[in-house]
Structure formats: C-alpha cells, structure tokens
Amino acid sequence: MALAYFNGNIVDMDDPVIPIEERGHQFGDGVYEVIRFYQGKPFMMREHLERLYTSAKAIRLEIGKQQNELETLMLELAAKSGLENADLYMQATRGVAPRNHLFPKCPASISITVKPSRELPQDVRKQGVQVVLLPDERWQNCYIKSLNLLPNILAKQEAFEQGCFEAVLVRDGFIMEGSSTNMFIVKDGKVQTTPLSNYILAGITRLAVKRIAEELQVPFVEKPFTPEELLQADEVFLTSTTSEVLAVTSADGRQIGSGCPGPVTRKLYEHFQLKVK
Known part of the structure; x- marks a missing residue:
C-alpha cells in the first residue's frame, strides 16, 4: 500500500x-x-x-x-x-x-x-523516446536538488505538448541535462556526458552508469557537447531514478543514429538491471 x-x-x-x-x-x-x-x-x-x-x-x-x-x-x-x-x-x-x-x-x-514504482511501458523502452531542445532558463545552482522546479516543469510541459518525452536544456551553446534527467551521447563506442558543475544535478543513475561503463571497459568521457554533436551522435540516452537508462531516438524531429536503441545503450541498460536485482 x-x-x-x-x-x-x-x-x-x-x-x-x-x-x-x-x-x-x-x-x-x-x-x-x-x-x-x-x-x-x-x-x-x-x-x-x-x-x-x-x-x-x-x-x-x-x-x-x-x-x-x-x-x-x-x-x-x-x-x-x-x-x-x-x-x-x-x-x-x-x-x-x-x-x-x-x-x-x-x-x-x-x-x-x-x-x-512508475514503470515505463516496454514498447517505450524498445522504441526509445523523442526529445526537444530548449533554452536552459533555470538558476545557476542546479546541483542543488531544490523544490524550486518551475523552470523544469515549464520545459517538461513544452516537451509534452510537442509530443516528446523530455526537454533537453541548452546553455551557452552546450547541452546541460534534461528537465529531470542527465543526458549522454555515444560516438565511436565512447560514452560522453556533461561534466559535473553547478549547472547540472549529480544524478545517482548517472553515477551508476559511469561505474557500469568502467566495469565493462566502455570509454566514459565527461566533456561538454553541443546540440549538433547530439544530433550527429551514434546513440543518445538519458538517465534518472525513474527512467533508469532510456534510449533517445529523435531530437527536434531529427533521427538519432539508426532510429532505434543502440548496442551501447542496450548493454548499459541490461547491466543496470543486473545491479538492481
């Protein structure tokens, strides 16, 4: 209950x-x-x-x-x-x-x-989700998991109204994170995500994925990336406590990679599931 x-x-x-x-x-x-x-x-x-x-x-x-x-x-x-x-x-x-x-x-x-638990439908996991890129209008201390979430709520609502699962926030020409998620790209087998700073939340699932990548000897790079790099990535995925590891297959209406969850994302998700069972 x-x-x-x-x-x-x-x-x-x-x-x-x-x-x-x-x-x-x-x-x-x-x-x-x-x-x-x-x-x-x-x-x-x-x-x-x-x-x-x-x-x-x-x-x-x-x-x-x-x-x-x-x-x-x-x-x-x-x-x-x-x-x-x-x-x-x-x-x-x-x-x-x-x-x-x-x-x-x-x-x-x-x-x-x-x-x-709020479980995502299996077809969503199999197909991946769509995201939209929006300006990051939040304050400068996003590392604090504060109750002040109005900018995040507005961004998430905008994404929903555009038929998307998540809003990806862009500040000074670089991807920060999602409205309630951390963002990752995969290029040439390397996993890349925005470095920790006051502009992003230190996600716990983000940390879990980093540890899993190290265990699997998947290169893990913490380096800023641009919207164009996201759109040209082989794979994109997001993480959060409730979404776990979830493939992104479209951003701003443009297909990411093959348009299906990629092998690195699937591998990380499978090993994440082993950690929680």
Whole structure:
C-alpha cells in the first residue's frame, strides 16, 4: 500500500496535513530526493542521502536528523508499505513559521511518501523516446536538488505538448541535462556526458552508469557537447531514478543514429538491471 509520513506521523495519502505556513508550500524552501526500491531493497540509498545532505548544506538547511536516522526511517516506512517495487519521495523544508523571507527559528519539516514504482511501458523502452531542445532558463545552482522546479516543469510541459518525452536544456551553446534527467551521447563506442558543475544535478543513475561503463571497459568521457554533436551522435540516452537508462531516438524531429536503441545503450541498460536485482 502507499504510505505518507509528515513530521513523525504516518498519515493517509489524501489527508490535508501540510500547514498553510509551511515554507516548502510558501517558498519552495527545501530540498528533496527520490529513491527507488527494487524487490524491497533501496538502490544506492547512501548516495541519494549524501546528495540530500549536500543540497541541504548548500541552502543552509538543518534537516534535524542524522543521515543514519533518516535512512532507518525510510527503510522502516518502505517495509511498512509492503511494496516490493516502490518510489520513495522525501523532502525536507525549513519548517512551519509565519511568512517571512528571513530564516525562521523552528524545526525542519520532513515528509515522505512511498508509492508503487512508475514503470515505463516496454514498447517505450524498445522504441526509445523523442526529445526537444530548449533554452536552459533555470538558476545557476542546479546541483542543488531544490523544490524550486518551475523552470523544469515549464520545459517538461513544452516537451509534452510537442509530443516528446523530455526537454533537453541548452546553455551557452552546450547541452546541460534534461528537465529531470542527465543526458549522454555515444560516438565511436565512447560514452560522453556533461561534466559535473553547478549547472547540472549529480544524478545517482548517472553515477551508476559511469561505474557500469568502467566495469565493462566502455570509454566514459565527461566533456561538454553541443546540440549538433547530439544530433550527429551514434546513440543518445538519458538517465534518472525513474527512467533508469532510456534510449533517445529523435531530437527536434531529427533521427538519432539508426532510429532505434543502440548496442551501447542496450548493454548499459541490461547491466543496470543486473545491479538492481
């Protein structure tokens, strides 16, 4: 069953529990993580939590729980849900206080939901997806997994309205990442992705793919690439916690490579599946 948690209490998913002066609600003043459970086990939970605390430190947010305490809480909630394959969403905000831009002196708020995993249809995996290239209109600290996602939402909606799965964001002539994914190209057998910086999120599945590529001795290059290089790539794929490793077969209406998921992408996805089982 799906479960929800707010500040120490397990609540019904539909219960109105967030106070009107909760700073996540009023300001987007908080950070979040999404962790996938496979067969009851979390995938790379420690890495997700390390990123959560990095994000919290960047916005000067005291979560109020040690990392091991939060890990224990998440594991208990996931087990209580009884779900084998689940997506756990956790967010920490600066708490409940009268509306004021200045930081309040109050405990942080922690909310968690555990729901069945959102699985992509198999035909989507087999065929690959379409993307559209859009200007990156986000702020300069995209390495923070912040609740402030309005630019990402607008980009994702634009992609959807153009019949595409994802919006690929371009800044200063280079590909950054997707609205909710990291982007990769494959050329001459080499996997290439945008280097980590304040302009992109350090994706956990991105890290998993890097480790898998190293294990398989697939060349992995962290180097900026342009929209034209993306369009001329042999293969393109994206990664995220919920999409895992997903082939991109068209960008801006132009076919990528053969127009089907390529051998490197398929190989990385197959080995990713071995990691989560």
